Amino acid sequence: MKKAEIKIFFERLLKEFPNPKCELEFINPYTLMVSIILSAQATDKGVNKATAALYKQVQTPEQMLALGEDGLREYVKSLNYYNNKTRSIIRMTEVLLKDYKGQFPKDLEELQKLPGVGRKTANVFLNVAYGYPLIAVDTHVFRLANRLKIAPGQTPLEVEEKLKKVVPEEFKPIAQHLLVLFGRYICKATHPKCNVCPVRDLCPYSEKIL
Template sequence: MSQTKSAPKIAAKPRKRRPRIPYSKDEIAEIFQRFAVQRPEPRPELEHSNPFTLLVAVVLSAQATDAGVNKATRGLFTVANNAKAMTALGEEAIRDHIKSIGLFRNKAKNVFALSQVLVADHGGEVPHDRASLEALPGVGRKTANVVLNTAFGEETLAVDTHIFRIGNRLKLAPGKTPDEVEERLLAVIPQPYRRHAHHWLILHGRYVCKARKPECEACVIADLCRAPEKTTDIPAELKLWDRPAAG
């Protein structure tokens, strides 16, 4: 009687360990507490009036400055601040409004196409779920995260160049890809601070922890920071008017 040979066992892939970070839980909580004191209600610098204009502005912001996008969208949103109006405006007119922005032809195509999809499939409204957002033309994970966070209050985190740099430079959430940095940041940021962490980190990277020359003397977490580039251990004093009202 012949015996059936059992299939060879396939060794399970070892779980990828998260890199150890040089901060205690209390130190991480203190970092975000200071950000919260500095900017209690952070706001995006992209001008918008509703979820649709936010979505369009974020799509247009790829490889462009917020100031440049705001300059272009002021006229665009005056004539089309919803999906139906943007569809009626048409791709050519959209293109004329955003000529000053890089990659404006492809962006105009995407804005027109996503507006059509919103009208046809979502009643003209911006959907409140990741899968539907990422199915829109020109919308990826980062854009979806911004919309979910800013328009709908979800605890998402969009890793742009600033957040990617900070996660690695501060050794707070080291990663080789934006997705890795996003996952690791969300794993260490205390829950009370996840709602606004996205904006705090972007603004910190844009105005203080800059790419070429970080302004450590203006940093409110200088004494906690573990970045090799750090030039001071003395934290900047938080301005009195940035502090939450007592009680």
Template sequence: MEEIREIFCRFSVQRPEPKGELEHVNPFTLVVAVALSAQATDAGVNKATRALFAVADTPQKMLDLGEERVRDLIKTIGLYRNKAKNVIALSRRLVDEFGGEVPRSREELVTLPGVGRKTANVVLSMAFGEPTLAVDTHVFRIGNRLRIAPGNTPDEVEQAFLRIIPEDYLFHAHHWLILHGRYCCKARKPECERCVIADLCRSLEKTCDIPAPLVELPAQIA
């Protein structure tokens, strides 16, 4: 497990205070932004939500805006029609069942339309300060590519990471992994030559000559 601690130690030195890149002003706009980010880039979501959140930063304001106007404001985002329906539906649920407030439990969050476990984990971490691990496409790829948290589903990768990430690194872990996957360990061609953990990496896709460590990983993460 010393190698795993070293990996996250290096991430912490590289980005001491990592931040999510989705723009939001409160827990509600964070829920909406993360829900909209499915199959879309953060940059693309931010471009659309700046105008949306300027006029609707609460569930009631979103309902007052209406589905058609929401659809028009987010039409540059993939699957915007269905996402607009979900935004209105989740706003209605928040107003009718939660007093207009975003719930603070995963169990309640995932009952909102368009909100799955990943979105719930992001909200719990970024809005309420809970140490959760949101598994998006980047985290899923890194877990399997580096062979440190393998799994066939996001839930399997999440549980694998939770078993190995040192507790004192858990709060920032999902941001470190997401940002590492987005800007360095990219899907098509990882930029291993500038990777801070290249010498610890066991990926078969490495693009530089830095060898993997000779010491064996523990059986549960090998």
């Protein structure tokens, strides 16, 4: 897609999703990080269902350690890989308190030093918590970047680097949410809804599937 088309693409997406935001529910940066870790290979809806009860009791790192690994597991056992996620969250919380006085570093590389926090998680966190103009490449973003030839790449990192260059500055803080919402509800992995797609005229993929 050409630069001018990419701008039109995001303008149309914003019209379609006028209030783009992360669909995970959270109370503060700490609970946001917990929800993001829980959301791997799980739906936001499923995570929100599990955390609704959890966050009534736990909102801080200290409260999480008081709850403990067994206690946390009970709240999240409906989610995929809940054992690993529980372990990661407790370990991340221990390091956060010990090395960072309970405050998340506002730096992409530094954040990734926390157990269980990879590049995608760190990007989502900094974008949602503090509005940093970062784009996390999840399964939706990776698929759309390649399918629509916005930022084709073999790896998430390659796509992320290309997106940094081609997404117009004004859309960077919300590009992540727009792409995820578009991928989740319209340009799905299988059976994309081309008949109601607002960017069909810009899409190099629709021709192939019609």
